[in-house]
Amino acid sequence: MSQYKRTLITSALPYANGPVHIGHLAGVYVPADIYARYLRLKHEDVLFIGGSDEHGVPITLKAKNEGVTPQDVVDKYHSIIKDSFARFGISFDVYSRTSAPVHHETASEFFRKLYDSGKFVEQTSAQYYDEENKQFLADRYIVGTCPKCGFEKAYGDQCESCGTSLSPTDLINPKSMISGNTPVLKETKHWYLPLDEYEPWLREWILEGHKEWKTNVYGQCKSWIDSGLQPRAVTRDLNWGVPVPVEGAEGKVLYVWFDAPIGYISATKELTPDWEKYWKDPECKMVHFIGKDNIVFHCIIFPAMLKAEGSFILPENVPANEFLNLEGDKISTSRNWAVWLHEYLDEFPGKEDVLKYTLTANAPETKDNDFTWKDFQARNNNELVAVLGNFVNRALVLTQKYYSGEVPALGDLNDVDRQTLAEIGKLKADVEKSLDTYRFREALKLAMDLARLGNKYLADEEPWKVVKTDPERVKTVMNICLQITANLTIMLEPFLPFSMDKLRGFLNLGKLDWSELGRTDLLAAGHQTKQPELLFEKIEDATIDAQVKKLQDTKKANEAAQATAKPAKENCSFDDFMKMDIRTGTIMEAEAVAKTKKLLKLKIDTGIDTRTVVSGIAEYYKPEEIIGQQVSILVNLEPRELRGIMSQGMILMAEDADGSLKFVSPVDKVKNGSEVR
Numbered sequence: 001m002s003q004y005k006r007t008l009i010t011s012a013l014p015y016a017n018g019p020v021h022i023g024h025l026a027g028v029y030v031p032a033d034i035y036a037r038y039l040r041l042k043h044e045d046v047l048f049i050g051g052s053d054e055h056g057v058p059i060t061l062k063a064k065n066e067g068v069t070p071q072d073v074v075d076k077y078h079s080i081i082k083d084s085f086a087r088f089g090i091s092f093d094v095y096s097r098t099s100a101p102v103h104h105e106t107a108s109e110f111f112r113k114l115y116d117s118g119k120f121v122e123q124t125s126a127q128y129y130d131e132e133n134k135q136f137l138a139d140r141y142i143v144g145t146c147p148k149c150g151f152e153k154a155y156g157d158q159c160e161s162c163g164t165s166l167s168p169t170d171l172i173n174p175k176s177m178i179s180g181n182t183p184v185l186k187e188t189k190h191w192y193l194p195l196d197e198y199e200p201w202l203r204e205w206i207l208e209g210h211k212e213w214k215t216n217v218y219g220q221c222k223s224w225i226d227s228g229l230q231p232r233a234v235t236r237d238l239n240w241g242v243p244v245p246v247e248g249a250e251g252k253v254l255y256v257w258f259d260a261p262i263g264y265i266s267a268t269k270e271l272t273p274d275w276e277k278y279w280k281d282p283e284c285k286m287v288h289f290i291g292k293d294n295i296v297f298h299c300i301i302f303p304a305m306l307k308a309e310g311s312f313i314l315p316e317n318v319p320a321n322e323f324l325n326l327e328g329d330k331i332s333t334s335r336n337w338a339v340w341l342h343e344y345l346d347e348f349p350g351k352e353d354v355l356k357y358t359l360t361a362n363a364p365e366t367k368d369n370d371f372t373w374k375d376f377q378a379r380n381n382n383e384l385v386a387v388l389g390n391f392v393n394r395a396l397v398l399t400q401k402y403y404s405g406e407v408p409a410l411g412d413l414n415d416v417d418r419q420t421l422a423e424i425g426k427l428k429a430d431v432e433k434s435l436d437t438y439r440f441r442e443a444l445k446l447a448m449d450l451a452r453l454g455n456k457y458l459a460d461e462e463p464w465k466v467v468k469t470d471p472e473r474v475k476t477v478m479n480i481c482l483q484i485t486a487n488l489t490i491m492l493e494p495f496l497p498f499s500m501d502k503l504r505g506f507l508n509l510g511k512l513d514w515s516e517l518g519r520t521d522l523l524a525a526g527h528q529t530k531q532p533e534l535l536f537e538k539i540e541d542a543t544i545d546a547q548v549k550k551l552q553d554t555k556k557a558n559e560a561a562q563a564t565a566k567p568a569k570e571n572c573s574f575d576d577f578m579k580m581d582i583r584t585g586t587i588m589e590a591e592a593v594a595k596t597k598k599l600l601k602l603k604i605d606t607g608i609d610t611r612t613v614v615s616g617i618a619e620y621y622k623p624e625e626i627i628g629q630q631v632s633i634l635v636n637l638e639p640r641e642l643r644g645i646m647s648q649g650m651i652l653m654a655e656d657a658d659g660s661l662k663f664v665s666p667v668d669k670v671k672n673g674s675e676v677r
């Protein structure tokens with residue numbers, strides 16, 4: 001048993017400027033949920049905390065762009081996020097938000113306590129100011145060139161290209177995000193947490209005291225500490241956030257990364273009056289689930305804040321994950337490169353566990369990983385359907401067939417039986433060890449080994465053959481298969497809660513505790529099981545192809561949005577322009593030019609005559625679609641031969657950003673032969 005009486009699980013507060021995607025799930029919420037469900041199955045005293053992070057500059061910028069208030073933005077996404085988590089079965093004990101009054105109060109008090117006990121350094125410095133909008137430019141209100149890598153769109157707080165954390169005055173050629181103007185420097189007062197003073201303590205606490213932390217986490221902490229910690233401003237000139245509760249701080253709010261982690265405390269307060277049992281008692285173990293970009297905030301800044309305050313416990317572990325990518329590209333909310341949870345839930349009803357399974361089996365625990373729809377399909381078809389679904393289905397169906405669903409009695413055991421049953425206990429110990437050390441991928445693989453064990457046992461014992469010669473023996477085999485199935489409902493419960501609920505229904509069995517895992521008498525002889533349905537269904541190629549197509553469309557839309565118009569060509573004289581004779585005409589006939597992919601042979605009524613034109617539009621228009629289409633045609637272009645056809649003139653086309661061609665034609669129909677000028 002551990003030295004702890006309670007566990008407080010926090011999961012990073014998703015930023016309420018977009019919905020939740022599979023990266024968030026794989027990095028944070030799925031492992032946190034597995035851990036919470038596991039501890040609950042063990043009857044431990046555990047709280048699982050979540051909530052939306054609703055302050056900070058990106059939200060105010062989004063509101064500005066959309067012509068709504070920041071509150072509108074966070075209301076919208078908080079409700080989408082909260083609802084999708086609930087549908088997906090992320091089992092928060094509370095899901096709060098940082099715009100809630102309890103949070104404003106808590107964060108404000110927290111700041112005030114540090115302020116009153118002299119933990120901050122007050123400093124006036126020159127900061128960028130947009131004179132047109134009369135506003136200081138914090139964090140993402142300012143862009144410029146990264147001094148480290150030369151990326152031209154680095155933000156005032158971070159370069160998204162090289163990951164360096166910056167302050168606005170580091171940027172080369174800074175520009176205001178609101179007006180595009182070059183900002184001026186203006187004096188303003190802020191409060192700083194002197195992280196440098198906490199350096200020796202952090203070194204001791206993490207580098208000496210927490211060598212067991214994951215290497216990616218420990219490594220990042222070491223690198224931050226070794227490169228020297230600087231005082232960090234914890235306030236901003238901004239009108240969206242928790243107001244700085246100090247006289248003379250009008251127009252200032254707490255820095256979003258100061259207030260967000262305090263959100264874990266506020267959410268706990270919202271949940272229970274006993275919140276101090278979790279936050280202030282050293283017998284409580286606190287674990288932060290986060291992605292790698294949040295490590296510095298949870299391992300260095302927030303602990304320094306808690307330490308400065310003095311009455312709070314510190315995290316016992318921070319099992320941060322690396323990043324999940326999507327089909328080879330970084331997931332991005334702004335580029336819409338993501339699989340969105342709320343869309344997945346609509347498009348794959350009843351398949352919550354399939355996503356949870358895939359994200360766990362392929363979790364970015366030690367390095368960045370890639371989600372692909374092919375892998376999703378393979379995990380479902382080859383593992384959930386072929387291994388787990390297949391085993392439990394055979395066990396239940398054969399029980400129906402031989403015994404009308406009644407659990408048969410266990411007879412004499414042979415060596416294989418004994419080894420198989422003993423394996424359940426061994427797997428239990430291994431799964432526990434993995435879960436206790438936050439190795440969820442490994443834990444899931446081991447738990448699935450129990451289903452593999454069942455499959456192998458069934459295949460080796462072949463009850464469908466033996467039943468003809470030795471029906472007594474088959475009773476023992478089927479009893480063992482059913483005991484394995486019952487054990488699966490416990491072992492896989494943290495990972496596949498919806499499916500295990502279903503499976504318990506087939507077994508006609510209530511929810512069992514983790515402590516009962518490993519028992520070989522979970523189902524008594526004579527217990528009545530029910531007619532089973534399929535636990536998992538195969539996912540067909542067409543379903544996967546549709547998802548891949550959706551992503552390809554996103555990519556195309558992004559490329560088109562990125563494309564900038566080419567610069568204008570050199571001037572030409574009016575006379576030169578007037579030499580071109582452009583008319584309106586109508587396509588009378590159209591056919592593909594044999595042995596070419598691009599060319600159509602068109603017959604055009606130009607008002608002057610009817611003539612033949614060869615046009616390179618076959619990839620964009622089918623011949624039958626364009627008969628009767630009015631077009632603009634350059635009629636005095638020198639005729640030329642294309643593929644043996646004399647082409648007399650050229651149809652004008654507009655080339656879109658993706659290279660596709662569209663007709664340039666009058667908005668309203670005009671008489672053929674009308675001049676275009």
Ligand SMILES: Nc1ncnc2c1ncn2[C@@H]1O[C@H](COP(=O)(O)OP(=O)(O)OP(=O)(O)O)[C@@H](O)[C@H]1O
Nearest residue numbers: 012014015023024027290291292294323324331333
């Ligand atoms: N692709 C990813 N893989 C793993 N974890 C991620 C990924 N994207 C975000 N996270 C984690 O999810 C948590 C919540 O993320 P947050 O709402 O701050 O979004 P974000 O990092 O701004 O992501 P995005 O820019 O995609 O919206 C954070 O702990 C973050 O580290």
Ligand SMILES: [Zn+2]
Nearest residue numbers: 146149159162
């Ligand atoms: Zn950079």
